Structure formats: C-alpha cells, structure tokens
Amino acid sequence: MHSLILGGARSGKSALAERLAQASGRAVTYVATGQAGDGEMAERIAHHRARRPPGWDCVEEPLALAATLRAHAAADRCLLVDCLTLWLGNLLGDADTGRFEREREALLALLPGLPGQVLFVSNEVGLGIVPMGALTRRFVDEAGRLHQALAQHCDRVVFVAAGLPLVLKGRID
Amino acid sequence: MHSLILGGARSGKSALAERLAQASGRAVTYVATGQAGDGEMAERIAHHRARRPPGWDCVEEPLALAATLRAHAAADRCLLVDCLTLWLGNLLGDADTGRFEREREALLALLPGLPGQVLFVSNEVGLGIVPMGALTRRFVDEAGRLHQALAQHCDRVVFVAAGLPLVLKGRID
Amino acid sequence: MHSLILGGARSGKSALAERLAQASGRAVTYVATGQAGDGEMAERIAHHRARRPPGWDCVEEPLALAATLRAHAAADRCLLVDCLTLWLGNLLGDADTGRFEREREALLALLPGLPGQVLFVSNEVGLGIVPMGALTRRFVDEAGRLHQALAQHCDRVVFVAAGLPLVLKGRID
Structure with a gap:
C-alpha cells in the first residue's frame, strides 16, 4: 500500500501525509530529501521538523532515495518521503548528468516488491505557464x-488543495 | 455558512460565487478588494462590475477586510469578497510590514461568530513552478x-476549473 | 458528444485523450496544432507521433481549426485535437491581430452542429502566479x-493529474 500525495505550495500536502502516516498504525520513518543550503530552506526544514511527532525516526537523503527506502522498509513500517520535488531538483542539478535516470529507474523498479508502506509527497508544478528556461521546463516535464x-x-493518489484531499485513486478511510 | 471558492485565472470562480450569492436568497453586498491602479486592472474591475446584478450593494476595501465584514454582516445578508488574492497582494505590499499578520488574524478570529453568509473568492497560485523572487515566493506561501x-x-470549499465546480468540502445544492 | 481534456504539463492528458479516442470505436483523425519550429518542439511532436496507432489519419493545422474540423468531421469519426494551447499560442502570435477572435468564434459556433465526436486536449496554465508580461497574461486569460x-x-470535461482522470462534467465509461 503505497501513496502519492500531490499538491501545490503550502497546500497542506505534508500535513495530510503526516496524518496518513499516523493513521497507518505503523512505526514511521521520515525520509527528508531537502538540503539546508540557505536560510530560507533551513527555516522550512525546521518548520517541518517541529511538527513531526517525537517518536518518528528521521533519515536525510538528498539523492539515493531507492537505496534509502530499501534499507529502511519493513512490513510494520511506514516511510514518509517529503518530498520528491526536492529530490528531483537535487538530481537534475547533480554533476553526474545520468544519475537522475538511474535513480528514477531504481525507485520505480523497487516499489512493487517493497514491504510495508511508503507515502510520497510531491509538488504539482505543471499547472502554471510553461517556464522560459530549458532547465526549468525539463524539471516540470520530469516531475509530471x-x-x-x-x-x-x-x-x-491524492491531490490536496486548501488542506483538503481530493482522491484521484484508491481511498482515504 | 461561509464558502471559499478557489480557482485559477479566468477559471469562472467569480461567476460561480455570483451564482451562489444569487441562490442564497439573501441581500448581497459585493466587497471589492482591487484597486484600479492601472489601465489593465481598471478594465478588469469594469468587466466584473458590468456583470453584477443592479440590486447588489458594493463596498471597496483593499486592506481592512475584517472590519468591513464586521460592519456589513447581517443574518439576512450575503457578503461576496472578490478577491482574497488582491487583498493579500495589497497587504504584502503595504508600508506597514506587520499589517498583513494583523489583518489575517482579525479575519480568522471574526469568521466563526459572523452572522449571515460570506463567499470568499481566491486564486489558486501555488501549482506552477516555485517563483524566483523572495517576495513572490512569500505571496504564494501566504496564499496557500x-x-x-x-x-x-x-x-x-469549491475548486473551479473551466467554469465547473469541484467540491472539496460541503456541497452545492 | 464532445470532450475537453485539461491538465498540466506531462499530466497524461494526451494519453487519456488517445485512450478515449480508441474507446470511441470510431475512425480517428488526429489534428496536430503544433509547429516544429525548433529542436525541442520537433522532439515533442515525434514523441507524440510514435505513440499514435498506425491506423489513425493525421492532419496538421496550426491556425484554421474550425475549418479543419468542419472538413474532417463525420458521424462515424472521432477528431482528436492536440492541443488547444499551441493553437492559441499560434493565433496570439499571428501578425493578423484580429484572427484569434475570429477563429475562436468560428470554433464555438461550429461545435453544436458538428457530427461525430471531438476530443480537445488543452493545458491548464492559470494555476501558477500571474506572470509579469502582458502578452503572457493575455495568453493565460484567453486560455481560461x-x-x-x-x-x-x-x-x-476531464481534469488529468498524474495520469489519472478527474471528471468535472459528464462521465468516463
């Protein structure tokens, strides 16, 4: 039982994923993909951390997501990945230009046999105008x-707006 | 019974809010937050005004929204606020940098006890790529x-696309 | 029975429209509006072409959409227009500044009496921040x-996210 939680900036998608993780009744590992590179990102990370229940494990991994999920997955565990958008940005900016494709394929190949539950949080970024820069266009395309x-x-699969879930696939009990 | 009508640019969200105001059976006060600063905005305001039924009252208030709602609310009245996005932009651009927080808190504190009905129209702006400027990012974050x-x-709460409502909370009769 | 398929960049809207065209049981004419002006667009067009079933007819028309639909429509035929966004961009960039209005009115006047089935694919572009340039703002407004x-x-009318349909009007059988 894996889930994809999509939404815009500040749509409440992380908070929904955290409620679903709590409701899973499993031990939770929070997989943070953000890198505290500047003051604004450090602040966002601190904001997310303050909201997390104290009993949750936390691992930080900006790039090797499939390996991290493989290492931590277990039948009685819920992995909450927040978020795919930062992971994608990290990989597209990596000096190893082929790494994104390898990491993506590893993730997609891993999922069907992975024990336990994974909740992926990701930003929907493709509903504005097509951006000018080729790199940003690639980012939007790869995210989609x-x-x-x-x-x-x-x-x-759930789309979140104004903190409210809109179920695209499956159900929220 | 308050409502939040979200949608993209030219999604039909104002027209839906106007239909809901008409259907409420109450006297309607249209609360306009836009300021006719340049030719383009003046044209948009004129376009909205031409569509409004002649029996509606209209007040213009770019900043002090909570005070305006408090002054006009009544059990038999529907207040249509169009739109929160312009109000937010006006406040974030105000010389008094703490005013947005005060106005937001006043609005959130006022709503639970407000008589009658309020319809808020607002733009969903967080579903494109994260913008470069810090001020625009703040705008997107605060809107969300x-x-x-x-x-x-x-x-x-209703999300509008192509003029069609998608109910996120409650119902449209 | 005409359909409008909306979605963001790489949302799976074209693939959904192609499935609906196949499921219609009719002969299919693919109406391509894109112009292979540069390498990136040529690549996107080749990508779409490779996915199309070999039995489909294909016509390319960047501007005169209503005339093209009128010429090819038939009771036993499904016309798949991919996409309105490129058509709109072509028209707004045309040297004949009144052409967009004329083409749009011709399209809207044609549809009610058109035999067979038309599937329109279009990008939802109005859910990010309001863009700076007046031309881009007009593009967003006209699309909406x-x-x-x-x-x-x-x-x-269907909104597509992550390849999954969200029905705004009518139904998908």
Whole structure:
C-alpha cells in the first residue's frame, strides 16, 4: 500500500501525509530529501521538523532515495518521503548528468516488491505557464512524468488543495 | 455558512460565487478588494462590475477586510469578497510590514461568530513552478496558508476549473 | 458528444485523450496544432507521433481549426485535437491581430452542429502566479476563457493529474 500525495505550495500536502502516516498504525520513518543550503530552506526544514511527532525516526537523503527506502522498509513500517520535488531538483542539478535516470529507474523498479508502506509527497508544478528556461521546463516535464509513473505503482493518489484531499485513486478511510 | 471558492485565472470562480450569492436568497453586498491602479486592472474591475446584478450593494476595501465584514454582516445578508488574492497582494505590499499578520488574524478570529453568509473568492497560485523572487515566493506561501486556514472555517470549499465546480468540502445544492 | 481534456504539463492528458479516442470505436483523425519550429518542439511532436496507432489519419493545422474540423468531421469519426494551447499560442502570435477572435468564434459556433465526436486536449496554465508580461497574461486569460466557453459546448470535461482522470462534467465509461 503505497501513496502519492500531490499538491501545490503550502497546500497542506505534508500535513495530510503526516496524518496518513499516523493513521497507518505503523512505526514511521521520515525520509527528508531537502538540503539546508540557505536560510530560507533551513527555516522550512525546521518548520517541518517541529511538527513531526517525537517518536518518528528521521533519515536525510538528498539523492539515493531507492537505496534509502530499501534499507529502511519493513512490513510494520511506514516511510514518509517529503518530498520528491526536492529530490528531483537535487538530481537534475547533480554533476553526474545520468544519475537522475538511474535513480528514477531504481525507485520505480523497487516499489512493487517493497514491504510495508511508503507515502510520497510531491509538488504539482505543471499547472502554471510553461517556464522560459530549458532547465526549468525539463524539471516540470520530469516531475509530471515521475508522477504518472509513480501513480501506476501506488494504490492511493491524492491531490490536496486548501488542506483538503481530493482522491484521484484508491481511498482515504 | 461561509464558502471559499478557489480557482485559477479566468477559471469562472467569480461567476460561480455570483451564482451562489444569487441562490442564497439573501441581500448581497459585493466587497471589492482591487484597486484600479492601472489601465489593465481598471478594465478588469469594469468587466466584473458590468456583470453584477443592479440590486447588489458594493463596498471597496483593499486592506481592512475584517472590519468591513464586521460592519456589513447581517443574518439576512450575503457578503461576496472578490478577491482574497488582491487583498493579500495589497497587504504584502503595504508600508506597514506587520499589517498583513494583523489583518489575517482579525479575519480568522471574526469568521466563526459572523452572522449571515460570506463567499470568499481566491486564486489558486501555488501549482506552477516555485517563483524566483523572495517576495513572490512569500505571496504564494501566504496564499496557500490562508486558504488552508480559511477552509477550516468554511462549510463549503469549491475548486473551479473551466467554469465547473469541484467540491472539496460541503456541497452545492 | 464532445470532450475537453485539461491538465498540466506531462499530466497524461494526451494519453487519456488517445485512450478515449480508441474507446470511441470510431475512425480517428488526429489534428496536430503544433509547429516544429525548433529542436525541442520537433522532439515533442515525434514523441507524440510514435505513440499514435498506425491506423489513425493525421492532419496538421496550426491556425484554421474550425475549418479543419468542419472538413474532417463525420458521424462515424472521432477528431482528436492536440492541443488547444499551441493553437492559441499560434493565433496570439499571428501578425493578423484580429484572427484569434475570429477563429475562436468560428470554433464555438461550429461545435453544436458538428457530427461525430471531438476530443480537445488543452493545458491548464492559470494555476501558477500571474506572470509579469502582458502578452503572457493575455495568453493565460484567453486560455481560461476558452476553456470555460468550450466546457459549455462539451458533454464531458476531464481534469488529468498524474495520469489519472478527474471528471468535472459528464462521465468516463
């Protein structure tokens, strides 16, 4: 039972994922993909950390997501990945230009056999005008393709707006 | 019974809010937050005004929204606020840098006890790529947070696309 | 029975429209509006072409959409227009500044009496921040207005995210 939680900036998607993790009744590992590179990002990370229940484990991994999920997954565990958007940005900015494709394929190949539950949080970024820069356009395209591919491997896909869930696939009990 | 009507640019959200105001059976006060600063905005305001039924009252208030709602609310009245996005932009651009927080808190504190009905129209702006400028990022973040907070105080939340409503909370009769 | 398929960049909207065209049981004419002006667009067009079933007819028309639909429509035929966004961009960039209005009115006037089935694919572009340039703002506004007007003439309107359909009007069998 894996889930993809999509939404815009400050749509409440992380908070919904955290409620679903709590409601899973499993031990939770929070997988943070953000890197505290500047003051604003450090602040966002601190904001998310303050909201997390104290009993949750936390691992930080900006790039090797599939390996991290493989290492921590267990039948009685829920992994909350927040978020795919930062992971995608980290990989597209990596000096190793082929790494994104390898990491994406590893993630998609891993999911079907992974024990336990994974909750992926990701930003919907493709509903504004097509951006000017080729790199940003690639980012938007890869995010859209990734969401389509992941949605096929997930039992539940939810779009969040104003903190309210809109179920695209599966159900929220 | 308060409502939040979200949608993109030219999604039909104002027209939906106007239909809901008409259908409420109450006297309607249209609360305009836009300021006719340049030719383009003046044209948009004229376009909205031409569509409004002649029997509606209209007040213009770019900043002090809570005080305006408090002054005009009544059990038999529907207040249509169009739109929160312009109000937010006016406040974030105000020389008094603390005013936005004060106005937001006043609005959220006022709503639960307000008589009658309020319809808030607002733009969903967080579904494109994260913008470069810090001020624009703040605008997107504050809009998202405001929608989440208001949605908790509203009985009805609707997302509008292509003029068609998608109910996120409550119902449209 | 006409349909409007809306979605963001790489949301899976073209793939959904192609499935609906296949499921219609009719002969299919693919109406391509894109112009292979640079390498990136040529690549996108090749990507779409590779996915199309070999039995489909294909016509390319960047501007005169209504005349093209009138010429190819038949009771036993499904016309798949991919996409309105490129058509709108072509028209707004045309040297004949009144052409967009004329083409749009011709399209809206044609639809109610057109035999067979038309599937329109279009990008939702109005859910990010309001762009700076006046031309881009006009593009966003005209796209939103066009979607509202077309949605009234369509029996089915679907919003696509992560490859998953969200029905705004009508139904997907």
